[in-house]
Amino acid sequence: MSLHVSDLRGSLVSLLTEMGLMEPETARTEAHELPPLSSEQELLLACYRSGQMEEWAWQAHLDHDAVLADYWRGIDTKRH
DSSP states (O other): OOOOHHHHHHHHHHHHHHTTSSOHHHHHHHHOOOOOOOHHHHHHHHHHHTTOSOHHHHHHHHHHOHHHHHHHHHHHHHHO
16 A cells, blocks of 8 residues: 555644644644544545546545545645
8 A cells, every 4th residue: 555645744733733733723723623534435446546546436425525635635736
């Protein structure tokens, strides 16, 4: 399974907030609060990123899963 930088950012912000090194409001704004994914959603994302899923199948999952779609849009927004 591959690890993406955008996946780590939220975890790092949470850690810094818990350690008192970052204010919660600042952390919330900077992290853009991606919705948490279930283990099944994480697996789907990993399969898509690694090329094991065709684009049409990925789009079908996004059409049927609002949380996954919100997460994906949040990642896409961070890249641009």
